[in-house]
Each structure stands twice: as C-alpha cells, then as structure tokens.
Amino acid sequence: MIALRDLHQFVILAEELNFRAAASRLHVSQPTLSETVKRIERTIGGKLLERTTRRSRLTPAGQALYEGAQHLLRDAEALTHEVRSVAAGMRREFRIGAVNPAMRTLVPSVLRQLHEQFPGIRLSLHPMSTHEQLRAMREGRLDVAVVRTAVQPRETRSHFLVNEPLFAVLPAGHELEPEPLIELPRLRDHTFIMAPRDRNPEFYDALVALYKSRGSAPDEILVAANMHAQLTLVGAGIGVAVQPLLFIDRDRSDVVFRPTPERLDVPLQVLTPSVPDVLADAFVDAADRQIRQLMERAGVADR
Structure with missing residues (x-):
C-alpha cells in the first residue's frame, strides 16, 4: 500500500515535473524525493516518470496515479477536518x-x-x-x-x-434560431459538441443512440470537458449541441436554446x-x- 505522505510528495512532483522545484516546495532533499518515487514504483511494479536532463514527464501509470492521488488526498483532508469537528463537539456537515x-x-x-x-x-x-x-x-x-x-x-x-427535456443549443444567429421547435434531423451535417463519454457513459450512449434512431447521427463529435466549455464552443460557431434542461442559460448572448420534441429516460x-x-x-x-x-x-x- 502506498502511504499518503508518499502520494502527497508524488502529486507535488507531478505538478512541477522537476525534482529540484518539487523538493523545494516539500522542504525535503532531492535524494529523499527520488527514494519516494522509487518506493512507489516498487509497489506498483512500473515506472512513474521518464526523466531527462532538464525535465521529467509522467508515464501513463504516473498520470493515472496523479489523478487518483488527487482525489484520495482531498478525501483524506476532508475526513481529517470532519473528525476534528466531531471531536471538538461541532455539528457534522x-x-x-x-x-x-x-x-x-x-x-x-x-x-x-x-x-x-x-x-x-x-x-x-x-x-x-x-x-x-x-x-x-x-x-x-x-x-x-x-x-x-x-x-x-x-x-x-x-x-x-x-426526465429532462432536450434542447438544441445553437450559436446566436444560426439559421435555425427562428424555429420554435427543432427536430433532431434538422441538425444533421453539423459538428456535435458533447461531454466526454467517461463523465456519464449512460447518458452519452443514450444520446448517441437517440441521434442514430432519428437519422441524425453526427459525422463528427467534438468533446469538451464541461458545460462551460461546451457552451463556449457552440457560441463560437464551432458546432451545435443537444443538452438537457439544466444546461439552459438565458444570460448568455452567444448561444440560443430551442426545444426539441425529445427527452431521454436517464x-x-x-x-x-x-x-x-x-x-x-x-x-x-x-x-x-x-x-x-x-x-x-x-x-x-x-x-
């Protein structure tokens, strides 16, 4: 098992990708930090970093550990805070x-x-x-x-x-903007902006299946990490999207939301x-x- 202290040191190193800078932030020596990395590598049975004379780069295993360690360290910090609160007689969050x-x-x-x-x-x-x-x-x-x-x-x-109704998300001034209701086939031949599948595979797969069933399967899907990035890409005229009710943002002037007759059973x-x-x-x-x-x-x- 990897110790939390070792994970903390590795996260700092992954952020800096430089042993000297990471050791300085951690107030430890570079040999100590190198030994931490070797200890973790022995535990997982693989390399975490590819080192060059000037800078290091995370291997796929290193990237996976970095992302998982961030979640684990946040959870550990939250747990510590909660237990201290309980011990001090404070109300639980x-x-x-x-x-x-x-x-x-x-x-x-x-x-x-x-x-x-x-x-x-x-x-x-x-x-x-x-x-x-x-x-x-x-x-x-x-x-x-x-x-x-x-x-x-x-x-x-x-x-x-x-079961949220679905809305067509269009850049302002799009030719379909005047339409009060937009059938999905009207969006055929557009680039579709979507969230990464791993954010919610169930929703992603249901939405793609709906496109196919309506004869509007996109030729190209452009992935954007979150709702703000997705709306920004639509607003820039790079593509369109089909999104549920909670995406509606009437305060934006660069995108418009038009109802479709569709909703998903998710x-x-x-x-x-x-x-x-x-x-x-x-x-x-x-x-x-x-x-x-x-x-x-x-x-x-x-x-």
Missing part, C-alpha cells in the same frame, strides 16, 4: 454532491431554501460526476447526491426529479441514505419545487 449542470440554478436555489429553513446547518458542496457520487454515497462521504442516471443503488433512497434524481433524515428530505422537497419552476420557465408541462 451536511454534505451535498451534484453534477455540474445542477450547480448553475438548481443547487443554489435549494441551498438558499435550506439555509433559511435550517440557519445553523453547516453545508458543504461537492461537484462530482454521477459515478463519483454513486461511489461517495456507497462509502458514506455524501449525505445527498444529485445524479443523472436510471440506476437506483441499493442502500439508498432514490427520489425522481425529472432521469435526474436525488439519492439520500436509506435511513430517513430531516435535512435530506428537506433537500428533496426543495429540489422538487425548483425543478417544477424550471420546467414552467422552459414551457414544459409534465415530467
């Missing part, structure tokens, strides 16, 4: 996870209502992909999770919010622990009210 699109309007509204209803509660917010939240719920690191999936994990309660839902909890139930109620308002603003009646 109410930990909320959510997919990034929910962070724009849904979650802020729900947090505002929770804060008004429970002014003394300590809230912590954790943007995560759906599969990261499912794991965090299993491990007891979240109290509620806002996810987009048809999966209903065991040992949690699943609260359906909505619902937005809130997961809570199997044991009933007043705060979790209040979160679900507030989220349900906010979704109704968002649907009304989008001109969509049912869920």
Whole structure:
C-alpha cells in the first residue's frame, strides 16, 4: 500500500515535473524525493516518470496515479477536518454532491431554501460526476447526491426529479434560431459538441443512440470537458449541441436554446441514505419545487 505522505510528495512532483522545484516546495532533499518515487514504483511494479536532463514527464501509470492521488488526498483532508469537528463537539456537515449542470440554478436555489429553513446547518458542496457520487454515497462521504442516471443503488433512497427535456443549443444567429421547435434531423451535417463519454457513459450512449434512431447521427463529435466549455464552443460557431434542461442559460448572448420534441429516460434524481433524515428530505422537497419552476420557465408541462 502506498502511504499518503508518499502520494502527497508524488502529486507535488507531478505538478512541477522537476525534482529540484518539487523538493523545494516539500522542504525535503532531492535524494529523499527520488527514494519516494522509487518506493512507489516498487509497489506498483512500473515506472512513474521518464526523466531527462532538464525535465521529467509522467508515464501513463504516473498520470493515472496523479489523478487518483488527487482525489484520495482531498478525501483524506476532508475526513481529517470532519473528525476534528466531531471531536471538538461541532455539528457534522451536511454534505451535498451534484453534477455540474445542477450547480448553475438548481443547487443554489435549494441551498438558499435550506439555509433559511435550517440557519445553523453547516453545508458543504461537492461537484462530482454521477459515478463519483454513486461511489461517495456507497462509502458514506455524501449525505445527498444529485445524479443523472436510471440506476437506483441499493442502500439508498432514490427520489425522481425529472426526465429532462432536450434542447438544441445553437450559436446566436444560426439559421435555425427562428424555429420554435427543432427536430433532431434538422441538425444533421453539423459538428456535435458533447461531454466526454467517461463523465456519464449512460447518458452519452443514450444520446448517441437517440441521434442514430432519428437519422441524425453526427459525422463528427467534438468533446469538451464541461458545460462551460461546451457552451463556449457552440457560441463560437464551432458546432451545435443537444443538452438537457439544466444546461439552459438565458444570460448568455452567444448561444440560443430551442426545444426539441425529445427527452431521454436517464432521469435526474436525488439519492439520500436509506435511513430517513430531516435535512435530506428537506433537500428533496426543495429540489422538487425548483425543478417544477424550471420546467414552467422552459414551457414544459409534465415530467
């Protein structure tokens, strides 16, 4: 097993890609840092770095360790903070996870209502992909999770919010902008902007299958890491997108959102622990009210 201290040193080295600079940040000697790397390499049975005279480069194994270690160290820090709080007699945090699109309007509204209803509660917010939240719920690191999936994990309660309607996302001034409703075949021959499949394989695959079933399978898919990058690419006229309700951003002047007749059976839902909890139930109620308002603003009646 790799020690947390060794992982911390490796993360700093991966950020610097220079032994001298990393050792300086860590306040250790370069030989000490080199020995740490060798110790980890012996544990995993492979090389982490390719070293040159001036700079180092991560191997695929090194990149995988770097990304995983960042999550692990953040979790360890959060655990330390939580245990210290409990030991000091402080109130335990109410930990909320959510997919990034929910962070724009849904979650802020729900947090505002929770804060008004429970002014003394300590809230912590954790943007995560759906599969990261499912794991965090299993491990007891979240109290509620806002996810987009048809999966209903065991040992949690699943609260359906909505099968989100889909909207065509177009650059401002696009020839289809005047249309009140856009059928997917009208988007044929465009480059489609999408999130990476590994962010939510279930949603990605369902969306691609929908394109194919409507005869609008894209010739080219351009991947952008998050919703902000996706909307930026659309706004720049590089492609179009088809996105669910929570992506709608009426404040942007470079993109327009037009309804389609489609929706996917990959619902937005809130997961809570199997044991009933007043705060979790209040979160679900507030989220349900906010979704109704968002649907009304989008001109969509049912869920």
